[in-house]
Each structure stands twice: as C-alpha cells, then as structure tokens.
Amino acid sequence: MKSSIEIGKIIGIPIKLHITLLLVLPLFAYIFSMSEQFGFGGVPSQSLRYALSITATLLLFLSILLHELAHSAVAIHYGSKVDSITLFLFGGVSSMGEMPRNPVFEFKMTIVGPLTSLALGIVFLGIDQILSVLGDNLYYFFGILGIINVVLFVFNMIPAFPMDGGRVLRAWLAGRMSYIEATRKAVSIGQMLAIGMGILGLLIINPWLILIAFFVYIGAAEEGKATEMSVPLEGLKISDLMSKEVISVPPSMNLNELVDVMFERKHMGYPVMENGNLLGIVTFTDVRRVPSQKRGEVVVEEVMTKNIISLHPEDPAEKALQLLFTHNIGRLLVLSEQRLTGIVSRTDIVRSIQIFGGKL
Numbered sequence: 212m213k214s215s216i217e218i219g220k221i222i223g224i225p226i227k228l229h230i231t232l233l234l235v236l237p238l239f240a241y242i243f244s245m246s247e248q249f250g251f252g253g254v255p256s257q258s259l260r261y262a263l264s265i266t267a268t269l270l271l272f273l274s275i276l277l278h279e280l281a282h283s284a285v286a287i288h289y290g291s292k293v294d295s296i297t298l299f300l301f302g303g304v305s306s307m308g309e310m311p312r313n314p315v316f317e318f319k320m321t322i323v324g325p326l327t328s329l330a331l332g333i334v335f336l337g338i339d340q341i342l343s344v345l346g347d348n349l350y351y352f353f354g355i356l357g358i359i360n361v362v363l364f365v366f367n368m369i370p371a372f373p374m375d376g377g378r379v380l381r382a383w384l385a386g387r388m389s390y391i392e393a394t395r396k397a398v399s400i401g402q403m404l405a406i407g408m409g410i411l412g413l414l415i416i417n418p419w420l421i422l423i424a425f426f427v428y429i430g431a432a433e434e435g436k437a438t439e440m441s442v443p444l445e446g447l448k449i450s451d452l453m454s455k456e457v458i459s460v461p462p463s464m465n466l467n468e469l470v471d472v473m474f475e476r477k478h479m480g481y482p483v484m485e486n487g488n489l490l491g492i493v494t495f496t497d498v499r500r501v502p503s504q505k506r507g508e509v510v511v512e513e514v515m516t517k518n519i520i521s522l523h524p525e526d527p528a529e530k531a532l533q534l535l536f537t538h539n540i541g542r543l544l545v546l547s548e549q550r551l552t553g554i555v556s557r558t559d560i561v562r563s564i565q566i567f568g569g570k571l
C-alpha cells in the first residue's frame with residue numbers, strides 16, 4: 212500500500228508524492244531538455260540546457276503544490292481538518308477529515324485551486340512578456356511555465372469528476388437539488404463529456420485525448436459509486452435505523468466485568484450512564500488499551516470517551532454514515548433533549564442499506 216512517500220510538512224500538513232508523479236517528473240525534465248518547441252532543446256550549452264530543464268520541472272512541481280495548498284487553506288479556513296496532501300500525476304488530492312456537504316463551502320474550496328493555477332499562469336506569462344521586450348532570452352523559460360499553468364487551469368475546470376470542475380458543477384447543482392441528485396447529474400455529465408472526448412480523440416487520432424477521456428470516465432464512475440452508497444438512506448431518519456434497546460453500563464464497573472458484558476450481549480460499545488445521566492461511551496478499543504492483568508482494578512469511568520458524538524432522532528440517516536466514517540468509530544448515540552433514546556452502529560446502517568437499497 213506504500214504508493215506514496217512523505218517529503219515534508221507545510222503548515223502542519225504532511226505532503227506526499229505519489230509514485231506516478233515520481234515517474235513523470237523525470238520524464239518532464241527529459242522532454243524539456245529534448246524538445247525545441249516546448250523545451251530547451253535549442254539551448255547550445257548542454258549544462259545550461261539541463262539546468263533549465265530541471266529548474267522548470269521543479270517549478271512545475273511547485274505550481275501543482277501551490278494549487279493543492281490553496282484547496283487546503285480554504286478547507287482549514289472553514290474548519291475542516293486536512294490530514295495530508297498527495298500529489299499525483301494530474302494534480303493533487305487533499306485528504307480531508309470531513310467531506311464538505313455545504314455547496315457554498317465546496318464551491319469556494321474547489322474553485323480556489325484552478326484559480327491559483329490561472330494566477331500562476333498569468334504571472335509567468337507576464338514575466339515572459341516583460342523579458343521578451345527586454346530582449347532577454349530567458350523569457351522562453353517563463354513562457355513554458357505560464358502555458359503549463361494555464362493548461363492545468365483548463366484541465367482542472369473540465370466539468371467532470373475527479374477534476375475540480377466536476378466538484379464545482381456538483382456544488383452549483385447542489386444549490387438547486389439534493390446533494391445526491393446533484394452528484395448523479397454531475398457524474399452523468401462528466402461521463403458524457405468523457406465519451407465525447409474519447410470519440411473526438413479517435414477521430415483526430417490524438418492518444419492524449421483518448422487517455423484523458425478514459426481517466427475522466429473512470430473517475431466519474433468512482434465518485435458516483437461512493438455517493439450511491441448513501442442513496443438508499445435518502446429520506447430516512449436516524450429514528451428509522453437506530454436500535455432503541457440500549458444497554459448501558461455504570462461508570463464504576465471494572466473492565467473485567469465490562470468484557471463479560473461484551474461477550475454476553477455481543478455489542479462492542481456501551482453508553483456509560485449514572486442516575487439517568489449520560490457520562491460517556493466505552494468501547495472494546497478503550498478496554499484494549501489496558502493490559503489484561505490490570506483490568507480488575509480499572510473502572511469504566513477511567514477509560515471511557517467523554518467527548519460524545521451524537522445524533523438527533525430526526526437527523527437524516529446519511530448523517531450517521533458520514534459521522535461514522537469521518538470519525539472512524541463504530542457507533543453513535545442518539546440523544547433527544549439530552550436523553551439517550553437509541554444507538555446507531557455500522558451494522559445498523561449496513562442492514563438498512565440492504566433492506567431499503569435492495570440492489571446493494
């Protein structure tokens with residue numbers, strides 16, 4: 212699974228390079244050094260030719276990084292947590308703690324990336340113009356970088372997943388219909404576009420266009436699949452899928468007793484209650500942190516999680532799916548006016564998807 216390597220941290224975010232980028236960067240350097248039209252193949256001095264090619268490649272890499280950092284900066288500004296940034300062949304992917312479901316936020320977070328590429332393109336092309344007027348031969352160097360950034364802008368604005376344009380389109384549609392409908396529509400628009408590009412690629416015999424069309428088609432399908440998962444839950448409320456029979460444990464129970472309860476009841480997590488008040492939640496993960504010989508002396512209160520992630524019975528069912536996966540937890544408590552009314556586990560959700568979804 213180690214398909215990327217971490218190269219460092221910027222504003223606390225680990226930056227990773229995907230293997231595809233590691234393969235393609237030397238290729239870019241090579242193309243720059245060979246091509247006379249789109250590179251420095253015409254530069255007479257060999258060492259200068261290589262120096263220019265390598266510098267251009269590094270600046271290209273920095274351009275992609277800046278594009279991605281722009282996404283992350285906006286995400287962080289809106290309170291989202293960015294776990295890492297992985298730079299790929301066609302740009303980057305920011306791994307976020309929480310998927311933005313707010314169209315305005317998603318729009319701003321997405322559009323800022325291509326706009327950064329466009330701004331970089333304009334700056335590089337501007338330098339190109341100034342230097343060419345001054346008669347400096349280096350203008351060519353900035354011209355190439357400018358064009359690449361403008362291409363990155365255009366490519367990323369293709370309104371299809373997994374490009375930024377696909378997300379912009381969905382955010383725009385989601386302002387007019389449900390998030391899932393918007394995703395479906397954006398996926399089908401993206402796939403139609405991919406098919407169109409593929410046909411055009413075959414007609415004008417452009418292998419690049421065919422390759423991009425293929426990449427766009429697959430990417431759109433994947434995004435669609437991820438969202439379809441939550442479709443059977445659409446229209447359902449938390450109260451439709453929660454287990455109302457909640458077994459709670461007292462804070463004073465020791466961990467050996469708790470393990471017995473776990474085996475007996477076959478649930479891995481329990482709310483901790485005292486005099487009708489909810490104090491926290493304790494799961495098998497909490498128990499596992501305590502060595503087995505000490506479990507007789509440690510009580511539930513000492514290991515339980517006090518920070519409870521809860522839902523309301525009237526919340527949409529999708530919210531449970533989202534919270535379970537974002538926080539990577541097994542169960543959520545359902546509270547109504549501070550009172551515990553139910554519990555939703557991953558199993559409950561999977562069961563609901565099977566019952567209501569039929570096809571899954």
Ligand SMILES: [Zn+2]
Nearest residue numbers: 302324325375
């Ligand atoms: Zn982007």
